[in-house]
Amino acid sequence: xxxxxxxxxxxxxxxxxxxxxxxxxxxxxxxxxxxxxxxxxxxxxxxxxxxxxxxxxxxxxxxxxxxxxxxxxxxxxxxxxxxxxxxxxxxxxxxxxxxxxxxxxxxxxxxxxxxxxxxxxxxxxxxxxxxxxxxxxxxxxxxxxxxxxxxxxxxxxxxxxxxxxxxxxxxxxxxxxxxxxxxxxxxxxxxxxxxxxxxxxxxxxxxxxxxxxxxxxx
Amino acid sequence: xxxxxxxxxxxxxxxxxxxxxxxxxxxxxxxxxxxxxxxxxxxxxxxxxxxxxxxxxxxxxxxxxxxxxxxxxxxxxxxxxxxxxxxxxxxxxxxxxxxxxxxxxxxxxxxxxxxxxxxxxxxxxxxxxxxxxxxxxxxxxxxxxxxxxxxxxxxxxxxxxxxxxxxxxxxxxxxxxxxxxxxxxxxxxxxxxxxxxxxxxxxxxxxx
Numbered sequence: 001x002x003x004x005x006x007x008x009x010x011x012x013x014x015x016x017x018x019x020x021x022x023x024x025x026x027x028x029x030x031x032x033x034x035x036x037x038x039x040x041x042x043x044x045x046x047x048x049x050x051x052x053x054x055x056x057x058x059x060x061x062x063x064x065x066x067x068x069x070x071x072x073x074x075x076x077x078x079x080x081x082x083x084x085x086x087x088x089x090x091x092x093x094x095x096x097x098x099x100x101x102x103x104x105x106x107x108x109x110x111x112x113x114x115x116x117x118x119x120x121x122x123x124x125x126x127x128x129x130x131x132x133x134x135x136x137x138x139x140x141x142x143x144x145x146x147x148x149x150x151x152x153x154x155x156x157x158x159x160x161x162x163x164x165x166x167x168x169x170x171x172x173x174x175x176x177x178x179x180x181x182x183x184x185x186x187x188x189x190x191x192x193x194x195x196x197x198x199x200x201x202x203x204x205x206x207x208x209x210x211x212x213x214x215x216x217x218x
Numbered sequence: 219x220x221x222x223x224x225x226x227x228x229x230x231x232x233x234x235x236x237x238x239x240x241x242x243x244x245x246x247x248x249x250x251x252x253x254x255x256x257x258x259x260x261x262x263x264x265x266x267x268x269x270x271x272x273x274x275x276x277x278x279x280x281x282x283x284x285x286x287x288x289x290x291x292x293x294x295x296x297x298x299x300x301x302x303x304x305x306x307x308x309x310x311x312x313x314x315x316x317x318x319x320x321x322x323x324x325x326x327x328x329x330x331x332x333x334x335x336x337x338x339x340x341x342x343x344x345x346x347x348x349x350x351x352x353x354x355x356x357x358x359x360x361x362x363x364x365x366x367x368x369x370x371x372x373x374x375x376x377x378x379x380x381x382x383x384x385x386x387x388x389x390x391x392x393x394x395x396x397x398x399x400x401x402x403x404x405x406x407x408x409x410x411x412x413x414x415x416x417x418x419x420x421x422x423x424x425x426x
Contacts, residue, residue: 015252174385195273195274
């Protein structure tokens with residue numbers, strides 16, 4: 001018996017819609033992507049239910065990594081002179097004897113995590129190579145030698161008359177005493193309001209906050 | 219030279235001088251384009267940082283040295299929460315009592331602490347509803363605030379993270395305050411007695 005003949009169909013498919021969708025998704029991701037600034041230290045922040053946005057300018061960020069090392073960052077994209085003011089202030093108050101070139105490099109330094117004694121070496125390093133440098137962290141735990149106090153003091157005077165936000169970005173695994181020392185350093189500078197950097201979590205269903213939000217929506 | 223085609227031979231079949239252009243298909247092979255497209259998608263999906271960080275406000279009080287300037291709270295409406303090693307939470311209501319008749323120092327986890335806060339808040343509010351304070355309610359009304367603000371005005375949570383607590387624990391407990399809408403809370407350094415008690419409990423429970 002002769003076998004039934006199956007008509008040979010073309011294996012070609014029209015890929016146009018497929019390509020359309022692919023490029024649609026592609027353009028979405030290109031738009032939505034905001035490149036992370038190079039972060040020399042990996043910090044995993046804990047979650048919180050608050051959806052307040054993070055201020056990105058006029059802020060001082062104090063980072064605590066998982067090994068309890070403290071780093072200091074100034075966020076001032078609008079006014080680069082603030083960087084110069086801060087490092088000049090530190091140079092004078094601590095008698096570090098930094099050169100102009102070293103102080104100019106502070107603008108590009110993403111974060112400082114060295115004691116004053118190591119600042120010269122850090123600022124001598126090109127900003128591209130700084131992430132490779134292992135920074136021991138700013139000493140904070142010794143109440144008599146809490147160097148973060150000085151950094152905050154200089155930042156405060158550089159931003160005098162403007163609103164300055166204090167961001168504390170701690171790793172979830174860092175220990176409480178370091179965080180407490182950071183808060184103490186801020187308190188010594190008469191600063192009592194801080195922002196803790198967190199990741200957004202969902203509000204637990206049925207909690208008091210959940211009910212309050214539901215009522216607001218009504 | 220051999221590749222140059224005069225075309226005369228082709229045309230010669232139909233007639234001299236009539237050239238017919240070869241009809242090319244308008245279909246383009248899109249496979250390489252799709253390949254590239256998806257490669258780029260994969261790249262952007264991986265590099266995209268979708269969740270932007272948020273912030274949690276923290277207000278610390280000024281250190282007050284003078285005794286008479288310090289805020290007094292009602293003992294019956296205070297809940298003290300301590301954070302220990304290994305995500306453990308310890309708490310007591312009112313004053314810490316440790317004697318032979320038993321103590322009010324209890325242990326729980328981050329899951330359990332929510333109910334304890336809710337219950338304590340309810341207890342404080344119920345006590346208020348039995349003896350409402352008209353002066354406070356009138357003031358709240360005048361300021362346009364909900365009257366329920368008066369009911370839990372006495373409720374205070376004191377947070378005492380121990381040296382073994384992690385930063386995550388601290389943020390979690392502050393978050394718990396927001397979730398349960400505790401309006402008055404304070405972060406205080408842990409007392410030695412309490413730290414000793416935590417250590418003892420940790421030892422007996424084998425938490426490292």
